[in-house]
Amino acid sequence: MRKGVWITRSMDYDQSQSHMRSTLIPFSPAQPSKWKDPIATESRSLDAISGNKVVNEVNVQVILRCRPLNEDEMHAETPTVILCDEIKGEVSAVHQTTNKQRTYSFDGVFGPTAQQKELFQTISPIIEEVLEGYSCTIFAYGQTGTGKTYTMEGQKMGKSWELPSDAGIIPRAVQQIFHVLKSKDAEYSMKVTYLEIYNEEIVDLLCPNENLDFAVNEAKRSIILMEDSGGATFLRGLKQALIHSADEIYELFEKGSVKRRTAETLLNKQSSRSHSIFSVTVHVKDCTPEGEDLTKCGKLNLVDLAGSENIIRSGARELRAREAGEINKSLLTLGRVINALAEHSGHIPYRDSKLTRLLKDSLGGTAKTCIIATISPSIHCLDETLSTLDYASRAKTIKNRPKVNHRAIKSELIKDLYAEIGCLRKEVNALREKNSAYRSQDHYQNQENQMKEVPYHNKAIDQGDHSSVLLKDKYKENAKNKEKDALIRDLRSSEKALTEQILKLQKELENAASDVSSLSAKAEIHDRLLDENKTRFQNFHVQLSLKLEYLHKAVAASAEQQQQQMKLLDVKMQSLMSRRNEVSEELALQLRKIQDLYCYHIKYIGEIAGEIDRNFQSTCHKMTSEVSRGFSSFGDIFKEKLWEGISAIHELKDIIYSQEDKLTTFVQEQGEVHLRALELSKTSTKATLTFFENLRMHLSNMSKIEEYLQSAIAEKLRELEMKFEDFAVKERLQLIERVGELLESSDNRKKNMVQEAVKCLSERTASRAGKIQQEMSQMHDLTSDAKKEWTAYVEKMETTYRDNTSTLQIDSNMKESSRHCIGKAELVAEQLENISKSASGLEDSAGSMTSIIENGIKANETISSRLASAILSGLKDANLAPHPVSTPENSSQAGWDSLASVCSIIDSSCQDMGEMETFHKQITRNAKSCLLDEYEVDVPS
Numbered sequence: 001m002r003k004g005v006w007i008t009r010s011m012d013y014d015q016s017q018s019h020m021r022s023t024l025i026p027f028s029p030a031q032p033s034k035w036k037d038p039i040a041t042e043s044r045s046l047d048a049i050s051g052n053k054v055v056n057e058v059n060v061q062v063i064l065r066c067r068p069l070n071e072d073e074m075h076a077e078t079p080t081v082i083l084c085d086e087i088k089g090e091v092s093a094v095h096q097t098t099n100k101q102r103t104y105s106f107d108g109v110f111g112p113t114a115q116q117k118e119l120f121q122t123i124s125p126i127i128e129e130v131l132e133g134y135s136c137t138i139f140a141y142g143q144t145g146t147g148k149t150y151t152m153e154g155q156k157m158g159k160s161w162e163l164p165s166d167a168g169i170i171p172r173a174v175q176q177i178f179h180v181l182k183s184k185d186a187e188y189s190m191k192v193t194y195l196e197i198y199n200e201e202i203v204d205l206l207c208p209n210e211n212l213d214f215a216v217n218e219a220k221r222s223i224i225l226m227e228d229s230g231g232a233t234f235l236r237g238l239k240q241a242l243i244h245s246a247d248e249i250y251e252l253f254e255k256g257s258v259k260r261r262t263a264e265t266l267l268n269k270q271s272s273r274s275h276s277i278f279s280v281t282v283h284v285k286d287c288t289p290e291g292e293d294l295t296k297c298g299k300l301n302l303v304d305l306a307g308s309e310n311i312i313r314s315g316a317r318e319l320r321a322r323e324a325g326e327i328n329k330s331l332l333t334l335g336r337v338i339n340a341l342a343e344h345s346g347h348i349p350y351r352d353s354k355l356t357r358l359l360k361d362s363l364g365g366t367a368k369t370c371i372i373a374t375i376s377p378s379i380h381c382l383d384e385t386l387s388t389l390d391y392a393s394r395a396k397t398i399k400n401r402p403k404v405n406h407r408a409i410k411s412e413l414i415k416d417l418y419a420e421i422g423c424l425r426k427e428v429n430a431l432r433e434k435n436s437a438y439r440s441q442d443h444y445q446n447q448e449n450q451m452k453e454v455p456y457h458n459k460a461i462d463q464g465d466h467s468s469v470l471l472k473d474k475y476k477e478n479a480k481n482k483e484k485d486a487l488i489r490d491l492r493s494s495e496k497a498l499t500e501q502i503l504k505l506q507k508e509l510e511n512a513a514s515d516v517s518s519l520s521a522k523a524e525i526h527d528r529l530l531d532e533n534k535t536r537f538q539n540f541h542v543q544l545s546l547k548l549e550y551l552h553k554a555v556a557a558s559a560e561q562q563q564q565q566m567k568l569l570d571v572k573m574q575s576l577m578s579r580r581n582e583v584s585e586e587l588a589l590q591l592r593k594i595q596d597l598y599c600y601h602i603k604y605i606g607e608i609a610g611e612i613d614r615n616f617q618s619t620c621h622k623m624t625s626e627v628s629r630g631f632s633s634f635g636d637i638f639k640e641k642l643w644e645g646i647s648a649i650h651e652l653k654d655i656i657y658s659q660e661d662k663l664t665t666f667v668q669e670q671g672e673v674h675l676r677a678l679e680l681s682k683t684s685t686k687a688t689l690t691f692f693e694n695l696r697m698h699l700s701n702m703s704k705i706e707e708y709l710q711s712a713i714a715e716k717l718r719e720l721e722m723k724f725e726d727f728a729v730k731e732r733l734q735l736i737e738r739v740g741e742l743l744e745s746s747d748n749r750k751k752n753m754v755q756e757a758v759k760c761l762s763e764r765t766a767s768r769a770g771k772i773q774q775e776m777s778q779m780h781d782l783t784s785d786a787k788k789e790w791t792a793y794v795e796k797m798e799t800t801y802r803d804n805t806s807t808l809q810i811d812s813n814m815k816e817s818s819r820h821c822i823g824k825a826e827l828v829a830e831q832l833e834n835i836s837k838s839a840s841g842l843e844d845s846a847g848s849m850t851s852i853i854e855n856g857i858k859a860n861e862t863i864s865s866r867l868a869s870a871i872l873s874g875l876k877d878a879n880l881a882p883h884p885v886s887t888p889e890n891s892s893q894a895g896w897d898s899l900a901s902v903c904s905i906i907d908s909s910c911q912d913m914g915e916m917e918t919f920h921k922q923i924t925r926n927a928k929s930c931l932l933d934e935y936e937v938d939v940p941s
C-alpha cells in the first residue's frame with residue numbers, strides 16, 4: 001500500500017491525489033498472481049498470512065423487476081400478461097391463447113409500481129458485504145427496453161451531485177459505501193474502473209477522450225485481457241482512478257457514460273448491444289482482535305448487460321458479418337456459463353468470452369452475486385419474458401463460495417512494499433546509469449563524501465603551521481595517496497570488472513534484442529496468421545449461423561405444425577369422447593329399457609305360471625272331488641243296490657224258509673198256494689232281474705264316468721302340457737340369450753318333471769282305471785253268472801214247481817231245491833259281500849288316486865316355486881348382475897382412460913417436441929461455439 005493513498009476523515013481532499021494508474025489491473029482479486037502488481041502481491045501475501053475465511057456455499061440471488069407499460073403501450077392499450085406477487089416473491093406469466101399460467105419464484109419480486117429506493121433496500125446488504133472484504137457483483141439482465149439501465153443508473157444526477165428520487169443502484173451504492181465508511185470513521189482507499197465490452201473489444205470508459213479521431217484510434221487503445229498461470233485475470237491498459245469522495249465517482253461515472261454515448265454515436269453502436277462494468281475496489285483499514293492492523297479489500301462490480309433478445313437474428317440482417325458473429329458472444333457465453341453451472345457440468349466455458357472471463361469469480365466463484373432480471377409486462381414481449389424468466393430461474397441454482405479477500409497484517413504489507421520500493425530504486429538507478437558503469441548506492445555515497453572533503457582539506461593547508469603542518473600534510477598526503485592509489489586500484493579493478501560485466505551484459509542484451517526482434521517478427525507473423533484465421537473462421541461462423549438459423553426455423557416450424565396437429569387431435573379426441581359418452585348414455589338407456597321389459601316379461605311369465613298353477617290346482621281339486629264324488633256316489637248306489645240285493649236275498653231266504661215252513665203246510669194246499677208262490681217267485685225274479693239290470697246299468701254308468709274322468713284328466717293334462725309348452729316357447733323367445741339358456745334348461749327340467757309327473761299320474765290313473773275295469777268286469781261277470789244261475793234256478797224251480805204241481809210227490813224235491821236255492825242265495829250273498837269289499841277297495845283306490853293327484857299338486861308346487869326362483873334369479877340377473885365390461889359406465893371409464901392415455905401421449909409428444917426444440921437450440925448453440933472453442937486463440941498472456 002503506498003504512502004499517501006490512505007485518507008482519513010480529517011484529511012482535506014487534494015485534487016492532485018486523484019490520479020490515474022494504467023498498469024496491470026487485477027480483475028479477480030482472489031486469484032493468486034505472479035504479476036508484480038502491488039494489489040496482486042497484496043492478494044497473495046494476505047491469503048498466505050491470514051488465510052481467507054471461506055464460508056458455506058450460497059446461491060446466486062435473483063431479483064425480478066417488471067417495468068410498467070410505457071406511454072406508447074398504454075396508448076395502444078397493450079394487454080399485460082405478467083402478474084407479480086411481491087409478498088410471495090412469485091411472478092406468473094399467463095399464456096393468452098391457452099390461458100395457462102407459469103409461475104416462477106425469486107428471492108425478490110418488484111412489480112411495475114416498485115420504486116428505485118425499495119429495490120435498493122433489498123440490494124443494500126450486498127453493498128455492506130463489500131466493505132467487509134467480499135467481492136460482490138450485481139448484474140442487470142433482460143430484454144432491451146425493460147429497464148436495465150434505468151435500474152442500474154436511473155435518473156441522471158444534477159450538477160450538485162444530489163441523488164434524485166429515481167437514482168439507480170450505482171449512485172445509491174456509492175453513496176451507501178461512503179456513508180458507511182464515514183459512519184465508521186474508517187481509513188480507506190478506493191479505486192474505480194469503468195469499461196465497456198462491445199464486439200468482444202474492451203474499451204476503457206475512464207480514459208480521457210482527447211483524441212478527436214476517436215473512432216479510428218479506439219481499436220488501437222482497446223484493453224488487453226490477460227491471465228496468469230493461476231487463472232487470475234488482468235487488464236492491461238485499463239485506467240484505475242483513485243477516489244476520495246462520492247462526488248468524484250459521480251463525476252467519473254458521468255464522464256464515462258458520456259464517453260459511452262459519444263462512442264455509440266461515432267461508431268454507430270447500440271447501447272443495447274454492449275455490456276458495461278463499473279467496478280469499485282475499496283481497501284479498508286481494520287485491526288485484528290490481537291490489535292494487529294488488517295486491510296480488507298472489497299470489490300463491487302455493477303454490470304449493465306446487453307439486451308437479451310436474440311441479437312444474432314437482427315444482427316445478421318443489420319450488421320456486418322463480423323459484428324453479427326461477435327456482437328452477442330459475451331451474452332451467449334454468459335447463458336452457457338449459467339447453464340453449465342446450473343447443470344453442474346464439468347466444463348464451465350468461462351474462456352469463451354471476455355465478459356465471462358472478467359466475471360468468472362462472480363459466477364460459481366468466491367464472489368457474492370445478485371442478478372436483477374428485468375421484464376416487460378406487455379403481451380408482445382411474452383416470448384422474451386419467458387426466456388428471461390427461465391434464464392433467471394436457472395441462475396438461481398448457481399452456488400458461489402464467497403470468501404473475504406485480502407485481509408492483511410500491516411507489518412507484512414509494509415515489508416512487501418519496502419521490498420518493492422527497493423526493487424524499483426534499483427531499476428531507477430540502473431536506468432539513470434544506463435550508459436555508464438553501475439555503482440552501488442553505498443559506493444556512490446562514499447564517493448560523494450570524499451568529494452565533499454577535498455575543499456575542506458585545502459582550507460586547512462592555507463591556515464595551519466607551515467612546517468609541522470607540511471610534514472603532517474605530507475604524511476597525510478602520502479597516506480591519502482596510498483589510500484587513493486589503493487582506491488584507484490580498487491576502482492580500476494572494479495571498473496574493469498564492471499566494464500567486463502557491462503560488455504557481457506551488452507552482449508547478452510544485444511542477443512536478447514535480436515531474440516526479441518526475431519520473436520516480435522515471429523509474433524507479427526503469428527498475429528497476422530491468427531487474424532487471417534480469425535477472419536476466415538468468422539466468415540465460416542457467420543455462414544454456419546445463418547444455416548443453423550435456417551435449420552432452426554425449419555425445425556421450429558415443423559414443431560409448431562406438429563403441435564397444432566397434436567392440438568387438433570386433442571380436440572378431435574375430446575369431441576369423439578363426448579360423442580362416445582352420448583352413445584354410451586343412449587345405450588345405457590336402451591339397456592335399462594330392455595331390462596325393464598325383461599323384468600316385465602319375467603313377471604308376466606311368473607303371473608302366467610301362477611295362473612297355470614292355480615288352474616292346475618283347482619282342476620286337480622275339481623278332479624279329485626269329482627273322482628271322490630263319483631266314487632262315493634258309485635259306492636253309495638252300489639252299496640244301496642247291494643244292500644237291496646242282500647236284503648232281497650235275505651228276504652228271499654226268509655221267504656224260502658217261510659216257504660219251506662209253509663211248504664209243508666202248503667203241500668196240502670197244493671193247488672191254490674203254489675200258484676201264489678209261483679206268482680211271488682216270478683215277481684221276485686223280476687225284481688231280482690231288475691236289480692241286476694240296474695246294477696249292470698250303474699256299473700256301465702260308473703265305467704263311463706270313470707272313462708270320462710280319465711279322458712278329462714288326460715285332456716286337462718294335455719291342455720296343461722300344451723299351455724306349458726306354449727308358455728315355454730314364448731318365454732324362450734322373449735328372454736335374452738343368456739337368461740334364455742338358463743330358462744331353457746329350467747324349462748326342460750320342469751317340462752321333464754311335469755311330463756314325468758303327468759306320465760306317472762297317467763300310468764297310475766290308467767292302472768287304477770284298469771283295476772276298476774277289471775273289478776267291474778269281474779263284477780259284471782259275477783252278476784251275469786248270478787243272473788244266469790238265478791234264471792236257470794228260476795227256470796228250474798218253475799219246472800220243478802210244475803213238476804211238483806203236476807205230481808204230488810214233489811215236496812221232498814222242492815225242499816231240496818229250496819235248500820239248494822238257499823245255499824245259492826247264501827252264495828250270492830257271499831259274493832255280494834265280496835263285491836262290497838271290492839267297492840270299498842275301489843274307495844281305497846279313489847283315495848290313493850286322490851293322494852297321487854295331491855302328490856302331483858305338490859310336485860307342481862315345487863316346480864312352481866322353482867319356476868318362481870328361476871324368475872327371481874332372472875330378474876336379479878337383469879337388475880343386479882351387469883356385465884363388467886359392457887356397462888356404459890365401465891365403457892365410458894375405459895374410454896376416459898384411453899382418452900387420458902392418448903392425452904398423456906399427446907402431452908409427452910409435446911414435451912418431446914419441446915425437448916427436441918431445446919435440444920436443437922442447444923445443438924445450434926453448441927455448433928455456433930464449437931469452432932470458437934476449437935480455434936479461437938486468446939491474446940497471449
Ligand SMILES: Nc1ncnc2c1ncn2[C@@H]1O[C@H](COP(=O)(O)OP(=O)(O)OP(=O)(O)O)[C@@H](O)[C@H]1O
Nearest residue numbers: 067068143144145146147148149150271272306307
Ligand atoms: N421500473 C421502471 N419504472 C419506470 N420507467 C421505467 C422502468 N423501467 C424502465 N423504464 C423506462 O423504460 C425505458 C427503457 O429503459 P432502459 O433504457 O433502462 O432499458 P434497457 O433494458 O436498459 O434497454 P437497453 O438494453 O436498450 O439498454 C426508459 O425510458 C426507462 O425510463
